[in-house]
Amino acid sequence: MTQAFRIDNGGLVNREKKLSFKFNGKTYFGCEGDTLASALLANGVHLVGRSFKYHRPRGFFGVGVDEPYAVVQLYRNGETEPNIKATEQELFEGLEAKSVNCWPSVNFDIGAINNFLKIFLPAGFYYKTFMWPKSFWYRIYEPFIRKAAGLGVASTKHDKERYEHKYEYCDLLIAGSGPSGLASAYAAAKNGAKIILAEDKPRFGGSLLTSDVNIGNQSGKDWAEGIIAELKTMPNVVVKNRSQIFGYYDHNMLVMSEKVSDHLPSTKKYHPNKRLWYIRAKEVLISSGSIERPIVFGNNDTPGVMLSSAAKEYLKVYGVLVGRKPLVFTNNDSGYETAIEFKKYGVNPIVLDTRKNPESEIIDEAKNLGIKIKNSYVVVAAKGYKKVKSADIASISEDKKQLGKIENIQCDCICVSGFWTPTIHLASQSGNKTKFKEEIDAFVPGQSKQNEITLGAANGVFSLDETLKTSFKAGSELSKKITKKNNEVAIPNVVEKKSSQHDKFWCVPLPKGKNYKRFLDFQNDVAVSDVEIALREGYRSIEHVKRYTTLGMATDQGKTSNLNGLQLVSEIENKIVPAVGHTTFRPPYTPVSIGAIVGREVGKHSKPTRKSPMHSWHEKNNAVFVDAGVWLRPRYYKRGNENLFEGSKREAKNVRTNVGVCDVTTLGKIDIKGPDAAELLNRVYTNAWLKLPVGKARYGVMLREDGIVMDDGTTTRISENHYHMTTTTAQAANVLSHLEYYLQLVWPELNVNVVSTTEQWAGAAIAGPKSRDLLQKLFPNSDVSNEGLPFMGYMEGDLFGVKARIFRISFSGELAYEVNVESDYGNFMWEKIIEVGKEFNIQPYGTEALSTLRIEMGHVAGSELDGRTIPFDNALEGLVSKKKDFIGKRSLQRSAFIAEDRQRIVGVVPLDKQTSIPEGSHLVKDDKAPLPNPKLGHISASCWSVEYDNPFSLAILKDGKNMIGQKLFAMSPLKNKVIPVEIVSSHYVDPKGERVRS
Amino acid sequence: MLYINCPHCGIRSQIEFSYGGDASVKRPELNKEVSDQEWDDFVYNRKSLRGKHLELWQHISGCRQWIKIERDTATHEIFRTFKADEEVA
Numbered sequence A: 001m002t003q004a005f006r007i008d009n010g011g012l013v014n015r016e017k018k019l020s021f022k023f024n025g026k027t028y029f030g031c032e033g034d035t036l037a038s039a040l041l042a043n044g045v046h047l048v049g050r051s052f053k054y055h056r057p058r059g060f061f062g063v064g065v066d067e068p069y070a071v072v073q074l075y076r077n078g079e080t081e082p083n084i085k086a087t088e089q090e091l092f093e094g095l096e097a098k099s100v101n102c103w104p105s106v107n108f109d110i111g112a113i114n115n116f117l118k119i120f121l122p123a124g125f126y127y128k129t130f131m132w133p134k135s136f137w138y139r140i141y142e143p144f145i146r147k148a149a150g151l152g153v154a155s156t157k158h159d160k161e162r163y164e165h166k167y168e169y170c171d172l173l174i175a176g177s178g179p180s181g182l183a184s185a186y187a188a189a190k191n192g193a194k195i196i197l198a199e200d201k202p203r204f205g206g207s208l209l210t211s212d213v214n215i216g217n218q219s220g221k222d223w224a225e226g227i228i229a230e231l232k233t234m235p236n237v238v239v240k241n242r243s244q245i246f247g248y249y250d251h252n253m254l255v256m257s258e259k260v261s262d263h264l265p266s267t268k269k270y271h272p273n274k275r276l277w278y279i280r281a282k283e284v285l286i287s288s289g290s291i292e293r294p295i296v297f298g299n300n301d302t303p304g305v306m307l308s309s310a311a312k313e314y315l316k317v318y319g320v321l322v323g324r325k326p327l328v329f330t331n332n333d334s335g336y337e338t339a340i341e342f343k344k345y346g347v348n349p350i351v352l353d354t355r356k357n358p359e360s361e362i363i364d365e366a367k368n369l370g371i372k373i374k375n376s377y378v379v380v381a382a383k384g385y386k387k388v389k390s391a392d393i394a395s396i397s398e399d400k401k402q403l404g405k406i407e408n409i410q411c412d413c414i415c416v417s418g419f420w421t422p423t424i425h426l427a428s429q430s431g432n433k434t435k436f437k438e439e440i441d442a443f444v445p446g447q448s449k450q451n452e453i454t455l456g457a458a459n460g461v462f463s464l465d466e467t468l469k470t471s472f473k474a475g476s477e478l479s480k481k482i483t484k485k486n487n488e489v490a491i492p493n494v495v496e497k498k499s500s501q502h503d504k505f506w507c508v509p510l511p512k513g514k515n516y517k518r519f520l521d522f523q524n525d526v527a528v529s530d531v532e533i534a535l536r537e538g539y540r541s542i543e544h545v546k547r548y549t550t551l552g553m554a555t556d557q558g559k560t561s562n563l564n565g566l567q568l569v570s571e572i573e574n575k576i577v578p579a580v581g582h583t584t585f586r587p588p589y590t591p592v593s594i595g596a597i598v599g600r601e602v603g604k605h606s607k608p609t610r611k612s613p614m615h616s617w618h619e620k621n622n623a624v625f626v627d628a629g630v631w632l633r634p635r636y637y638k639r640g641n642e643n644l645f646e647g648s649k650r651e652a653k654n655v656r657t658n659v660g661v662c663d664v665t666t667l668g669k670i671d672i673k674g675p676d677a678a679e680l681l682n683r684v685y686t687n688a689w690l691k692l693p694v695g696k697a698r699y700g701v702m703l704r705e706d707g708i709v710m711d712d713g714t715t716t717r718i719s720e721n722h723y724h725m726t727t728t729t730a731q732a733a734n735v736l737s738h739l740e741y742y743l744q745l746v747w748p749e750l751n752v753n754v755v756s757t758t759e760q761w762a763g764a765a766i767a768g769p770k771s772r773d774l775l776q777k778l779f780p781n782s783d784v785s786n787e788g789l790p791f792m793g794y795m796e797g798d799l800f801g802v803k804a805r806i807f808r809i810s811f812s813g814e815l816a817y818e819v820n821v822e823s824d825y826g827n828f829m830w831e832k833i834i835e836v837g838k839e840f841n842i843q844p845y846g847t848e849a850l851s852t853l854r855i856e857m858g859h860v861a862g863s864e865l866d867g868r869t870i871p872f873d874n875a876l877e878g879l880v881s882k883k884k885d886f887i888g889k890r891s892l893q894r895s896a897f898i899a900e901d902r903q904r905i906v907g908v909v910p911l912d913k914q915t916s917i918p919e920g921s922h923l924v925k926d927d928k929a930p931l932p933n934p935k936l937g938h939i940s941a942s943c944w945s946v947e948y949d950n951p952f953s954l955a956i957l958k959d960g961k962n963m964i965g966q967k968l969f970a971m972s973p974l975k976n977k978v979i980p981v982e983i984v985s986s987h988y989v990d991p992k993g994e995r996v997r998s
Numbered sequence B: 001m002l003y004i005n006c007p008h009c010g011i012r013s014q015i016e017f018s019y020g021g022d023a024s025v026k027r028p029e030l031n032k033e034v035s036d037q038e039w040d041d042f043v044y045n046r047k048s049l050r051g052k053h054l055e056l057w058q059h060i061s062g063c064r065q066w067i068k069i070e071r072d073t074a075t076h077e078i079f080r081t082f083k084a085d086e087e088v089a
């Protein structure tokens, strides 16, 4: 297939390098340097999609971020991505894309029937139509909307692309590389400021790529190239193309999405697909330019109707003619510039100018070239369904209300220019209160809110000379403030043609007897009639009109529709536009891939993974790991074909009969030092701490100020003013912050220091009746007898030359010890324990066996200390001191906390001694009671008791104290189970606690 | 994302800090009789102010110090920051 609309010379694409691509299954060729849009237009393809609501045929309207129609589904290297603008997607060899919104095909689709039913789809039709009857929603409306709506389909596969985040700091961030961006960057760079210059397109230069101007005896384009080349050599400057600054956040933080790989057939090795830059800038220069405004007329959405600036850019950058019989419809001089470019390439355009008798250098040039111009003329309606075939045109009266006789003229495209709208999104996002500028019928930035300044066309300045002067000055002054350098830069001479005043005309009236659709918002299919209905129905605020009609709410965020919408509202309401006000601009300015926002924080990388020093031993010994907070812990050590149940049962049983060892490195550890350390503990824990002797450990419970249990653990007095606190794995960080809070803010008079030592110590719990025998062999020089190291005792020992801390504490309820060594010796310690423990039949045990052991002993853990329970609920009221005050004590007097039937921990055994009770099951009196069945309590933890060989659970039960012996039902609707149970004591095994003291 | 001037470390991004609530709340002294109302005001009752607000933050991924920040809750503007023991005038 030939590229029939590609001109032979001109443009910036590489005609030598042909690229093949597929659109809707058909193969085409384009050139290196094309976008998908320019390549399709080179092949004469104008029909690219269907509109959102009416499924009308749609083509290309713009040439970049402003494009409302040409949204495609892209296929690249086995992946697919929706919501891609064909005008932004660069062509690469093998690119594949499909139209969206057009089932079964772009040429024939069922949704187009909507077009004939459009009377039923007026403004607010979602709110009106789909409200009733209610039963229709699931059966008819929702499937209908789902089928018809949407801008493509998100992939359900795992995304194998990589996305990165980068944090950067700079003196000046410059958004946009048009004339003002280049001039300000250059001046600031010369003063040594650290600069980031961002351009969303692949090519730098902005309007200089297409405008017919001279800067310092060079063409605008050559000048831009020279500046960019020089900036790239400067070490204080970062120049980024394909990079869109899409959000301006608090404290001068801006976010930029850099498309690193989208223009390539596949991502290079070690490269990300996209990189998100978080940039903290001292000053921000917004040089984001302006977007051409359409003029509204009948059927102005027909493929072939496009912005005149887009037609010019397709010609000057891509060497593509968007038509051979162009009609230019304009209210200002920009349309003439497009017409002149057509003429230069041998195409004869016709210009319709809404103005009566405009005069300027540009218009003179057009006249001299022999371009046909019709003044006081408008396009009434485009004709043709899938492509413009002709236009109905007419003269228009001076008051712009009366149309003359309608004539039809042949054309294959209509290039429309309704003047320019400054791109003020970033300034507005920063908090800048924008103001309406009469001369250009548009909003421009007003008072700066943060350190931002807007320059050039984005500030409503359309003269190149003025833009360059103000931008050189701004770049120089802002950088001087930061670097204190003042290297003068000569401002070059500018040659540009003067233009005349535009016509404040934006909408062509309907001829008598016609009701052509005149679209305001092309992406969301909002027409003039829709806004009229909204106003007729009483909507007044522009924010309400927007939501009711969906004007400006599509993915293009109304880049081409906002102002015309405002014009219409102000006209009908008889208000001036600034009184109507514009809707709020919110980030992102353009759609951003979810992948880029998430970055590398996916799957396992969404949190850091922490491993104990013994991790590789666990791996080598078939540990099956489980996530415990950010830690990876062995759940059980698999032997042969064992499953979790069998393995954990074996391990737990071995602890009860022989000895087991468990990696407890993950427990939080806090080192506490200072003369007031005991006083701190006494205020933090509910029990008494002032009399704990050196060399002794004590179990403690700490509360939040609201009386809820925050954490529990043992703290050991290592020496006079030195304590070692342990916390649960999950609460380690919170407890440290908690202590710091009280020490720094509430009781700064306490002379205490706290520091986390979780990572400094490796821990092994040695538990079981044979643990003392093992310990004696590990520490032959220490007296670890019941007298030498009694329950809750502490000593230091020598583990084959390594200094160790030995605590006689127990979580399993068995005779048990915990040995700590410095982390670097963790693996050494572990291997020694395993080696020496062989003769005692030692087995390592994981978290599942650990749970079993603590559950059947009635020891509470995170599932009971769940942020909703007080000490009494956990049968810990014996640890609550009546004498002293402590954090949260006052709250324990609250009436709910001292209620007679307060919830309390109990044990639960199924009557059949067979059926395991799912955790989370509700305990109820009557399993047949009507819903909602009153809940008496819930199962907090379940295990298979290795002591009694039947299931056992813990529960938090209302009035638990008086419920022992009662028969209830455990119901789990999730698991579809109803289990008759008996309530027993939570201390199922060794209720007197004799083993730990043996 | 806020840019917070830690009085100990200098200007750092918000991700290094964690929020700690209203800095004007004073904990009742230990061992002091406290009425239900007083205690509830300390534990639960907070105003959700629009405008200038003195709040606590902890420089959790930095010096670990609790600091006080004077911030506008509507505009996020930060006026001043203080060390924990600094008097706010």
Ligand SMILES: [Zn+2]
Pocket: B006, B007, B008, B009, B010, B059, B062, B063, B064, B065
């Ligand atoms: Zn700090």
